Amino acid sequence: MSIFISKEAKDKAQGYWFGLLIPLLAGWGVSTFSMAALMSRDGPVSEMTYVDYFFITGWISGGLVVHPLCAWWVLLRAKIVGNAPCIKGAYMSIKLYILWIFFLLSMTIISFIWGE
Incomplete structure (x- = not known):
C-alpha cells in the first residue's frame, strides 16, 4: 500500500526531494x-602535506562550493526537462544554502564582536 494518493503525487514528491x-x-x-x-591522520599539524591541504580544501568547499x-x-537540468517539482526542490536547496551562509x-x- 502506497502513502501517495496517485502516481502524479508520487512523481511530484520524488522530483521535489531529488531537487x-x-x-x-x-x-x-x-x-x-x-x-x-x-x-584518520596521525601527525602533528606542523607536518601537514599537500594531501592534507587537499582534504582541508574539500572539507571547506563541500558546503560552500559543491552544494x-x-x-x-x-536546477538547469530540471528546467530543460520541465520538471517543476524538481525546480522547486532545487530552489529550496539554494534557499537553505543562503540560510547556512x-x-x-x-x-x-x-564571535569577532565578543572578542573570541
Missing part, C-alpha cells in the same frame, strides 16, 4: 569524507 536532497547530500558527503580522512553548484546543476557569517561576526 532538494541531491545538492545537500553531495555537499555534506564531500565535507564528511574529507573530515574523516583528516581525522550550490550541484543545486544549480539540478547567513548563519556562518552571523556567528563569525558575533
Whole structure:
C-alpha cells in the first residue's frame, strides 16, 4: 500500500526531494569524507602535506562550493526537462544554502564582536 494518493503525487514528491536532497547530500558527503580522512591522520599539524591541504580544501568547499553548484546543476537540468517539482526542490536547496551562509557569517561576526 502506497502513502501517495496517485502516481502524479508520487512523481511530484520524488522530483521535489531529488531537487532538494541531491545538492545537500553531495555537499555534506564531500565535507564528511574529507573530515574523516583528516581525522584518520596521525601527525602533528606542523607536518601537514599537500594531501592534507587537499582534504582541508574539500572539507571547506563541500558546503560552500559543491552544494550550490550541484543545486544549480539540478536546477538547469530540471528546467530543460520541465520538471517543476524538481525546480522547486532545487530552489529550496539554494534557499537553505543562503540560510547556512547567513548563519556562518552571523556567528563569525558575533564571535569577532565578543572578542573570541
